[in-house]
Amino acid sequence: MTDEAPLIALKNVSQVFDTKRGKVPAVRDVSLEVNAGDVLCLVGESGCGKTTTARMAAGLAPPSEGTVEFNGRDITKLDSAARKDYRKSVQFVHQDPYASLNPIRSVYGTLAAPLRKHGLAKNKKEAWAQAAALLERVDLTPADKFLPKYPHQMSGGQRQRVAVARSLSLQPKLIVADEATSMLDVSIRVGVLRTLTRLRTELNVGFVFITHDLAIARYFGTGGNIAVMYLGRVVEFGPTADVIANPQHPYTKALLAAVPEIDPEQRLAHDSGVSKVDIPSLTDLPTGCTFHPRCPLYRPGDCDTVEPNLSFVDAGREVACHVVSETVDAARGE
Amino acid sequence: MNDKPILSVNDLRVDYRTGAGQTAHVIRGIDLELYERQSLALVGESGCGKSTLALSLLRLLPKLGRVTGGSVTYRGADGTETDVLGLNGRALRGWRWSEVAMVFQGAMNAFNPVLKIYDQFADTMRAHADSKPSKKDVYDRAAAVLESVRLDPARVLPSYPHELSGGMRQRVLIALSLLLEPRILVLDEPTTALDLLTQRAIVDMLHELRAELGFAMIFVSHDLPLASELADRVCTMYAGRVIETGTVADTFTDPRHPYTVGLIRAVPPVHAGAEEPISIPGTPPDLADLPAGCTFRQRCAWAVDECAEAEPGLESVTGRGGGMDHAAACLRWDAVRLHDPEVSK
Amino acid sequence: MTALTPTPGAASRGMLYRLTRSKSGVAGFILVALIVGLAVLGPLFVPDVHQNVRDLSTGPSAEHWLGTDNTGRDVWDQIVVGGRTVLWVGVGAALITTVIAVALGSLGAYLRGRTDAFLLQFTDIVMTIPQIVLLAVLGAFFEIESPTALAIIIGLLEWPILMRSIRAQVLSLREREFVEAARLLDLGTGRIVFTEIVPNMAGYILINFIIAVTKAIFALVGLYILGLAPMSGINWGIMIRLAWKYGAIDLPDTMMYMLGPVIMIALLQLGLVMLSRSLEEVFNPRLQEG
Numbered sequence: 001m002t003d004e005a006p007l008i009a010l011k012n013v014s015q016v017f018d019t020k021r022g023k024v025p026a027v028r029d030v031s032l033e034v035n036a037g038d039v040l041c042l043v044g045e046s047g048c049g050k051t052t053t054a055r056m057a058a059g060l061a062p063p064s065e066g067t068v069e070f071n072g073r074d075i076t077k078l079d080s081a082a083r084k085d086y087r088k089s090v091q092f093v094h095q096d097p098y099a100s101l102n103p104i105r106s107v108y109g110t111l112a113a114p115l116r117k118h119g120l121a122k123n124k125k126e127a128w129a130q131a132a133a134l135l136e137r138v139d140l141t142p143a144d145k146f147l148p149k150y151p152h153q154m155s156g157g158q159r160q161r162v163a164v165a166r167s168l169s170l171q172p173k174l175i176v177a178d179e180a181t182s183m184l185d186v187s188i189r190v191g192v193l194r195t196l197t198r199l200r201t202e203l204n205v206g207f208v209f210i211t212h213d214l215a216i217a218r219y220f221g222t223g224g225n226i227a228v229m230y231l232g233r234v235v236e237f238g239p240t241a242d243v244i245a246n247p248q249h250p251y252t253k254a255l256l257a258a259v260p261e262i263d264p265e266q267r268l269a270h271d272s273g274v275s276k277v278d279i280p281s282l283t284d285l286p287t288g289c290t291f292h293p294r295c296p297l298y299r300p301g302d303c304d305t306v307e308p309n310l311s312f313v314d315a316g317r318e319v320a321c322h323v324v325s326e327t328v329d330a331a332r333g334e
Numbered sequence: 335m336n337d338k339p340i341l342s343v344n345d346l347r348v349d350y351r352t353g354a355g356q357t358a359h360v361i362r363g364i365d366l367e368l369y370e371r372q373s374l375a376l377v378g379e380s381g382c383g384k385s386t387l388a389l390s391l392l393r394l395l396p397k398l399g400r401v402t403g404g405s406v407t408y409r410g411a412d413g414t415e416t417d418v419l420g421l422n423g424r425a426l427r428g429w430r431w432s433e434v435a436m437v438f439q440g441a442m443n444a445f446n447p448v449l450k451i452y453d454q455f456a457d458t459m460r461a462h463a464d465s466k467p468s469k470k471d472v473y474d475r476a477a478a479v480l481e482s483v484r485l486d487p488a489r490v491l492p493s494y495p496h497e498l499s500g501g502m503r504q505r506v507l508i509a510l511s512l513l514l515e516p517r518i519l520v521l522d523e524p525t526t527a528l529d530l531l532t533q534r535a536i537v538d539m540l541h542e543l544r545a546e547l548g549f550a551m552i553f554v555s556h557d558l559p560l561a562s563e564l565a566d567r568v569c570t571m572y573a574g575r576v577i578e579t580g581t582v583a584d585t586f587t588d589p590r591h592p593y594t595v596g597l598i599r600a601v602p603p604v605h606a607g608a609e610e611p612i613s614i615p616g617t618p619p620d621l622a623d624l625p626a627g628c629t630f631r632q633r634c635a636w637a638v639d640e641c642a643e644a645e646p647g648l649e650s651v652t653g654r655g656g657g658m659d660h661a662a663a664c665l666r667w668d669a670v671r672l673h674d675p676e677v678s679k
Numbered sequence: 680m681t682a683l684t685p686t687p688g689a690a691s692r693g694m695l696y697r698l699t700r701s702k703s704g705v706a707g708f709i710l711v712a713l714i715v716g717l718a719v720l721g722p723l724f725v726p727d728v729h730q731n732v733r734d735l736s737t738g739p740s741a742e743h744w745l746g747t748d749n750t751g752r753d754v755w756d757q758i759v760v761g762g763r764t765v766l767w768v769g770v771g772a773a774l775i776t777t778v779i780a781v782a783l784g785s786l787g788a789y790l791r792g793r794t795d796a797f798l799l800q801f802t803d804i805v806m807t808i809p810q811i812v813l814l815a816v817l818g819a820f821f822e823i824e825s826p827t828a829l830a831i832i833i834g835l836l837e838w839p840i841l842m843r844s845i846r847a848q849v850l851s852l853r854e855r856e857f858v859e860a861a862r863l864l865d866l867g868t869g870r871i872v873f874t875e876i877v878p879n880m881a882g883y884i885l886i887n888f889i890i891a892v893t894k895a896i897f898a899l900v901g902l903y904i905l906g907l908a909p910m911s912g913i914n915w916g917i918m919i920r921l922a923w924k925y926g927a928i929d930l931p932d933t934m935m936y937m938l939g940p941v942i943m944i945a946l947l948q949l950g951l952v953m954l955s956r957s958l959e960e961v962f963n964p965r966l967q968e969g
Contacts (some may be wrong), residue, residue: 032589046529058863060863064506092860102875102879104878104879113870120832166864185380186379186556186558186600188597189613212530215604255530259604260559260562261559261563278499
């Protein structure tokens, strides 16, 4: 393992939005890393900041605090050549396949635009061939049949594959996928995810994968890491399979207990222990640990005064909870 | 449980006029029965017609939709039968909402933003009362239903919709639909736009409500695990027809229609199962231009030549002595299995 | 999740269908086609306007279908040849207006910041220039002879309002995800604005172009009536001016000298408006629902 800087590193980033209702701290002190070929899943409920975090990683929104680094360099301070390199290396796939394709452009037009603009294809013949190759990468075949089509002539799954193909046109090292399968029919989600997994194994493309669906996160993210977010912070982090099979933070446990299951034997006790207070508003965060009003492990005194930071509970496993950290420390006999 | 269904749908057919002047056959001959206190899930993906079916039951189709055949019969508590499709004007308004009520998809975002929640309740009650209810009547009744959906009336009634969270608004909608104590509650994607924990709370609440108030439930969903938790029976829909019907146990452990099999196998469980999930190849057919024979055959691993001849009807799969308790619209239902090596592509 | 599966080709098939279904749209189209046809092709059939100095200000007759004017020229002939200039100025001015409005509106909305502020300020300034006064002043210093010059002047003064509408459209379009995707691919401002965004407004631009033609024609007729436009040649605007000047509306016989061109222009405007209304429905099918 070389000591190189990670491909993308978020270092203590925060994002505060100025809205009519006041300052909304959408992301609060998040640090994450991803490399080519990795998978990082960001999961959480609405308002947790996963989309905002991902957009900062993709350079779509500068952080209010902290830095986003590309190969060790702050992306806001890159010279134009490095900035171009960054832009090519990090791409984004949107949630809505109906909105992310230009309705008046054919698939060929959409794919050829970046190829021509960046000189990867010098004429129509080359562009057509390269566009066809891209479609083959995303299993949209026969390519010649799809290239002349317009978005309204294709299904949601097909459009999303075109969007992925487009994101591959500049040979990125990392793709940020924001709920890329949430708007697709259930029966085709797995197919699209398989295609993305193949991109990982064949092209060594890394993924930052945002989803609210824990089953999808488990399916796609196994082999990589998962970060569970709540109200703008990461509350649990670790290898995906491990976190899902063995959650430590009470919020993660609650989420997993809430997932509906077909097999009655697999259903965990659905009593998540979370008291039925709704998610607090970001403009009015609880003091200390923001989860404390709903937490079954709530301890008055420290949980409502000091916000817990992520601390290691095992190799590669971090949890932001006073109670859990103490229990782990105690078990280590300290 | 009474032995006669409280709602029977017979060979229902619904068409939509599309923008290009064509006709899409959105519902193409559906039979179903709902019994007292039963929970029925209409499961399927986009375009299968499940939302249209739900809307048809309450005669709430948009202007471009038309019922072109079949019947819907409602059997009241006193045994009288009502031809729902024949109701009109005052009779329809009297029947709707007081016998059958509906919570629409995405309705939690469709509240009138300038009306307080109290006003929403008041409006609904006034519209359906014979005599104008007093403020106290409205408040009392509203508070009662709000409490049954685990909301605090003092907090909710004076608020505007935007002051409540999505989960709370959804509960308010359920409360509104229960105002007139309907015998059947229809819900279209009741938890789709909600967070996981909120969804869990609503599911649990619906279980409790059904036990307390005794209504029957029809809910529309694309989420199979959710259906397995909320429903007693499942009707799986594809291209405008019911292609499998059965209890939750039958449907999810022993599905007999290839589409149901495909759907179940396509959903990854949150805890890794023994088998890899696998997508269903191909795309759904164009409802304005359907292929001959079985509409699923081009995507089906069990298809044979006969499948192209005619569209199969629902056949009982329980073998001994008929009984449509578990039925599938497939010529080869006998060979279809959930864990079939043939299906791994 | 909708209840309908999208039909392949629905968009273009639907548009043509909706276009032919609108009775006023078809009527408008026919009307415009006829008048444009007359204006463009008419002069081929009437190389010279018949003039008979002995038949001054006569009423309609077998020889002169709509009578003659005060110099003995046949009114019908004048109508046949008189449309070209009006169309030339109308369409020319509208083209100039549309191009400027689209270019400035799109760039300002897309780039935001100082560019947008500057362009808005510039637009406001141009909006305050009164056409009439400008023409009167220009007319005093220069001889505005050609219709082309007129087209340019009208075009250069009509664009501000359209610029703001286009800007509003682009402000909303630029937030669409496919625009963000284009930015992520570093496609470049010019390319993004003019090949990704603007074509999505094609319908809107077409409709506004038609409206700009009607506005330009009205402006033109107004200028003629006020005597600020060049009076050489024969066109409907000049006819109206001269008819007014020489009192053609006073006598029933000579009324056609005034009414003829007025009716032609009115029909053209009517046809254009009907066409633009039905195009609105074509591009926004929701207006037609139910």
